[in-house]
Amino acid sequence: MIDPRARLLLIVNVGLLAVTLERPLSLGLLALAAAAPLVISPPPARWFVRGVLMVVGIVWSTVLSQGLFYAEQPRVALGCLGPICLWREGVLWGLAQSTRFLAVSFAGLALTLTTPPDRLLAALIALRVPFGLALMGATALRFVPELGQELLIVRDARAQRGRPVYRRGPLVWLRLELSMIRPVIARAWRRAQSLAESLDTRGFDPLRPRISRRPLRLTWLDVLIVAPVTGLTLAAVVARLITLLYTSDTWYHPSLRGLYAFTRLWL
Numbered sequence: 181m182i183d184p185r186a187r188l189l190l191i192v193n194v195g196l197l198a199v200t201l202e203r204p205l206s207l208g209l210l211a212l213a214a215a216a217p218l219v220i221s222p223p224p225a226r227w228f229v230r231g232v233l234m235v236v237g238i239v240w241s242t243v244l245s246q247g248l249f250y251a252e253q254p255r256v257a258l259g260c261l262g263p264i265c266l267w268r269e270g271v272l273w274g275l276a277q278s279t280r281f282l283a284v285s286f287a288g289l290a291l292t293l294t295t296p297p298d299r300l301l302a303a304l305i306a307l308r309v310p311f312g313l314a315l316m317g318a319t320a321l322r323f324v325p326e327l328g329q330e331l332l333i334v335r336d337a338r339a340q341r342g343r344p345v346y347r348r349g350p351l352v353w354l355r356l357e358l359s360m361i362r363p364v365i366a367r368a369w370r371r372a373q374s375l376a377e378s379l380d381t382r383g384f385d386p387l388r389p390r391i392s393r394r395p396l397r398l399t400w401l402d403v404l405i406v407a408p409v410t411g412l413t414l415a416a417v418v419a420r421l422i423t424l425l426y427t428s429d430t431w432y433h434p435s436l437r438g439l440y441a442f443t444r445l446w447l
Contacts, residue, residue, distance in 0.1 A: 182401070182402055182405065183303070183396055183397070183398050183399065183402045184295050184299045184300055184302065184303030184396065185303045185306055185307060185396060185398065185402075186398070186402040186405060186406045187291055187294075187295060187303070188291070188300075188303055188304070188307065189406050189410065190287070190405070190406065190409060191287045191288065191291055193409050193410055193412075193413040194210065194213075194214050194283055194284060194287040195284060195287075196413050196416075196417060197210050197283075197413055197416060198210065198280045198283050198284050199280075200413075200416050200417050200420045200447065201280075201416065201447055202276060202447065203276065203445075203446060203447060204272055204275040204276045204279060205446075206446055206447060207276050207279040207280050207283060208275075208279050210279070210283045211279045211282045211283040211286060213283075214282075214283045214284075214286035214287040214290065215282075215286040215290070217290035217293075217294055218286060218289065218290055218293070221293065221294055227328070235282060238278050238281065238282065239275070239278040239279070239282070242274040242275075242277055242278035242281075243271050243274040243275050243278065244266075244274070245274065246270040246271065246273050246274030246277065247266045247267055247268075247270040247271040247274055248264065248265075248266060248267075248270065249270065250267040250269055250270025250273065252269065254269075255267045255268070255269045255270070256268045256269065258271065291321070292321050292324050292325070293325070295321075297318045297319070297321065297322040298318075299396075300317075300318045300321060301314055301315060301318040302394070302395075302396055303396060304317060304318065306396055319375065323368065323371065326371075327364060327368060330363075330364050330367055330368075331360070331364055334360050334363055334364060335360065338356070338360060416447060419439055419442070419443045419447060420443060420447060422436060422439060422440075422443075423439070423440055423443040423444065423447075426440055
């Protein structure tokens with residue numbers, strides 16, 4: 181089992197690569213790599229189907245909107261329906277933006293589903309994060325699955341009281357979806373108040389030093405996983421920065437033409 185600190189470092193690498201990469205192919209590979217833990221330890225079937233539909237919706241809506249409203253030049257039309265055109269550059273840009281968002285989302289979701297809150301808290305403290313901030317982050321991630329479960333409960337309760345949502349009009353469907361969030365927010369607020377009162381009655385002091393009952397230990401497997409990923413991330417960031425200096429007419433060296441071409445084609 182990978183150490184929680186290694187998982188946090190992997191998420192940092194995913195975030196850096198998501199900002200650095202621009203090509204849809206490289207971002208798609210990054211999203212697949214970030215989703216690998218979800219494939220190894222899949223969520224329940226109902227959540228998996230909803231997740232696939234959400235991924236398809238995000239990619240389709242982003243690609244379509246960017247392809248229709250892309251205004252940069254040059255641009256090539258893939259097809260036109262009267263004055264409305266679908267631009268190739270906009271489609272590629274929308275595909276890159278959607279896969280960038282999915283890569284970061286997959287990484288965060290994998291961390292939430294595979295890391296217990298106490299191990300995440302211990303990892304944040306070991307990485308010198310202030311205890312109060314670490315507790316807040318671990319607690320927030322702890323409540324993510326519960327919020328999702330409550331959302332399903334509210335949807336099931338609403339379905340038992342009337343006809344399915346897909347048989348209603350678009351405006352009614354949107355109004356029902358927004359109203360469904362209110363009980364979830366109310367329960368989350370009530371849970372936060374109960375947690376705060378519990379910490380207060382037990383004399384919680386975020387400045388007091390603490391000792392973990394199960395200390396974390398990095399293994400060679402963690403190093404073998406994190407070290408190559410970190411090296412690849414740093415190489416991609418450096419290559420992008422060097423290419424940015426070239427494209428902005430700040431600094432150019434003829435011996436780096438191969439690096440410029442590789443960055444433009446693959447990164």
